[in-house]
Amino acid sequence: MNVKRQDKLATIILYVIAGAIILVLVALLAFILIQGLPHVSWHFLTAPARAFEAGGGIGIQLFNSFYLLVLAMLISVPLSLGAGIYLSEYAKKNWLTGLIRTSIEILSSLPSVVVGLFGFLIFVIQFNFGFSILSGALVLTVFNLPLLTRNVEESLASISHAQREAGLALGLSRWETVLKIIVPEALPGIVTGMILGAGRVFGEAAALIYTAGQSAPALDFTNWNPFYIASPLNPMRPAETLAVHIWKINSEGIMPDAVAVSAGASAVLIVAVLIFNLVARWLGQRLFKKMTSS
């Protein structure tokens, strides 16, 4: 075959491939939204789930997802900040740092089900937290930490060295330089990474099945005392999240309208992840403009 013809053919094939991928995404999104959004109503978003009859909602699961997300981020954000700062600012280039980097890499590539099983063994059984929000939040922290840490480290590393020298020249200690000059400048990248991490955590299910549990006991939304057993804020209650709920009703088919409920729940999950994505991008750009006065 003529080289030119070959070139044309290859170009066409590449266009087809690119088109196919876009088509797959559009089909996926359209399917979920068209199937799911008609089921989404105020009742669906707030009513508790029903196990044996149709017409249940996802209210408790939705609340659990957000509560778990907030708790997990509360634990993992400071930890990842500290770890990221250490790796980018203090760690010397030696075998120990190499070892630390390797272990973070390994942690980030572990299958989430293995992380979940580890959490089951440690938090649920060893520490006796039981199937609870606390166990779930801790597992999500383990699951999220390596990625957040790497994100913080990369964001900090991209800041020019002159900024550090400027801080030191002003008589600040290294720690103050980092906190008052470097971190603010790196904030857009850090925030974007954190929100994307939050989106990942929001959709995670495999790590939660055996830590946060697969049941959603009724909540009393009038009592916000964290020590009351049916209180929404009680961290020691089992809490099925939205993603776990989708898995559960699809693999144990006793709910008559399981397909409808999971379609609706999937749509809610996707919309939430989309919002996380958009907010991350918007906030990142906004902060960048604000922080860099550009």
Place this chain on the structure above:
Amino acid sequence: MDPIRQRLLKKSRQAKLEKRGRLIGLLCISLIVLVVVAIFYFVASRGLATFYHDKVNLWDFLTKQVWNPGTKDSHGVPAVGALPMIVGSFLVTIFAALVATPFAIGAAIFMTEISPRRGMRILKPVTELLVGIPSVVYGFIGLTVVVPVIRRLFGGTGFGILAGTCVLFVMILPTVTSMSVDALKAVPRYYRDASAALGATRWQTIYKVVLRAAMPGLLTAIVFGMARAFGEALAVQMVIGNAALMPHNLVSPAATLTSVLTLGIGNTIMGSLENNALWSLALILLLMSLVFNLVIRWIGRKGAVKS
């Protein structure tokens, strides 16, 4: 001692702050390392109990085909043959990688070589969105769309390796694509210029120069995708059929390591053989993810030497 000298010899507030800050960072990082060590220790101690405590032969565990931990075979040995799950996991992983690779690399070439502007404006957000879709949603779509289609086309239940492959293909596609884009972008501009100056067409340049220069990066991307596919649990579990049998064809119900784990752990008693056998499967998963890591490092080192 005069006060000036005293002040000079004492640690300043800054120095104390510096020390404290450094300590905080060190604590955070040691916590992460501790978690990694703990994961390996606990999963290994549980997973090895099958072999030490219940006296199951390691070789039998890896090669026998009957998985029914509650019962014993004719020799009084518990029937824990993990081969069906190991084969299942490897098959879905390899098939998913085989299908995803041409698509991912094709898309990456499109984004870097053919139409960077449209690629960045359309394809990049598309892959980013695909990454964000939670795995249960993929599983749900697999269950309601892919499985019925396969059932209609090939008969049977529709559950099996093929359905698992389809779901995993879409799941790993965005990861492999974005990593391939990075690999292709890392190829220096003058490679392409030199090739064009020799009279090569665009496709010749891509095929004979760019792809080859980016090969280590592309391989890393594929292995990374395979690691993800191997460890994916729920999406696969929902469409694979969950029958711990040797897969005879692509559309008969099968099982993977992850699917057996997600279903089994809650239904067994801690410390029993059934439970320990499941932890051994978790240990295999853990070791495989380590192997994928090592392969990626090895490729990285090899690639670094060549260029």
